Amino acid sequence: NAGVTQTPKFRVLKTGQSMTLLCAQDMNHEYMYWYRQDPGMGLRLIHYSVGEGTTAKGEVPDGYNVSRLKKQNFLLGLESAAPSQTSVYFCASSYASPGLALFEQYFGPGTRLTVT
Amino acid sequence: AQTVTQSQPEMSVQEAETVTLSCTYDTSESDYYLFWYKQPPSRQMILVIRQEAYKQQNATENRFSVNFQKAAKSFSLKISDSQLGDAAMYFCAFPSFGAGNQFYFGTGTSLTVIP
Numbered sequence: 001n002a003g004v005t006q007t008p009k010f011r012v013l014k015t016g017q018s019m020t021l022l023c024a025q026d027m028n029h030e031y032m033y034w035y036r037q038d039p040g041m042g043l044r045l046i047h048y049s050v051g052e053g054t055t056a057k058g059e060v061p062d063g064y065n066v067s068r069l070k071k072q073n074f075l076l077g078l079e080s081a082a083p084s085q086t087s088v089y090f091c092a093s094s095y096a097s098p099g100l101a102l103f104e105q106y107f108g109p110g111t112r113l114t115v116t
Numbered sequence: 117a118q119t120v121t122q123s124q125p126e127m128s129v130q131e132a133e134t135v136t137l138s139c140t141y142d143t144s145e146s147d148y149y150l151f152w153y154k155q156p157p158s159r160q161m162i163l164v165i166r167q168e169a170y171k172q173q174n175a176t177e178n179r180f181s182v183n184f185q186k187a188a189k190s191f192s193l194k195i196s197d198s199q200l201g202d203a204a205m206y207f208c209a210f211p212s213f214g215a216g217n218q219f220y221f222g223t224g225t226s227l228t229v230i231p
Contacts, residue, residue, distance in 0.1 A: 107161035
């Protein structure tokens with residue numbers, strides 16, 4: 001049981017290049033999320049998905065796209081990278097609760113992206 | 117709108133002593149969970165403790181406990197018998213019942229443990 005994995009762990013891009021970050025989870029979670037973490041700002045939600053084939057915008061979606069073609073995978077794409085997208089990116093997943101109780105999110109190890 | 121506030125950017129504690137990290141939140145929901153996550157230098161986000169708002173009793177996990185004051189919307193984390201391995205960033209998190217179980221995170225408190 002690997003939990004939540006992210007690929008790659010580190011990446012350096014030049015301005016204008018594109019890339020895709022892959023998140024995979026083996027816990028059969030319905031919900032998946034992409035966050036970015038910047039110094040002094042905690043974690044901010046980029047996009048999320050409540051199930052296979054669905055995606056929704058979070059707090060800071062501009063410049064990113066996502067896809068959830070398979071339940072276990074959630075991809076984050078940068079079409080034209082900018083220096084402002086230099087950050088640490090975290091993927092997370094969680095159960096979908098049938099009631100009011102919401103369960104914790106399980107996080108991947110993070111991807112450090114530098115855009116020069 | 118949901119907000120989570122951690123007013124202590126940095127804290128330090130002597131090894132074996134006790135430290136309390138503060139967190140306040142704002143919500144109109146009546147039933148919810150609250151979480152504390154730890155992020156050591158490895159970057160991995162690790163769940164420390166969770167509190168269910170409808171429970172009167174404060175949650176405890178070994179040396180970690182919370183002081184949950186629902187009316188005051190306060191959720192502080194107490195670490196007893198601090199160890200060097202407790203040094204990390206600590207984030208308070210509050211999930212919303214809106215679509216997608218979105219989490220709102222505080223800006224974090226950096227804890228230093230002094231030998």
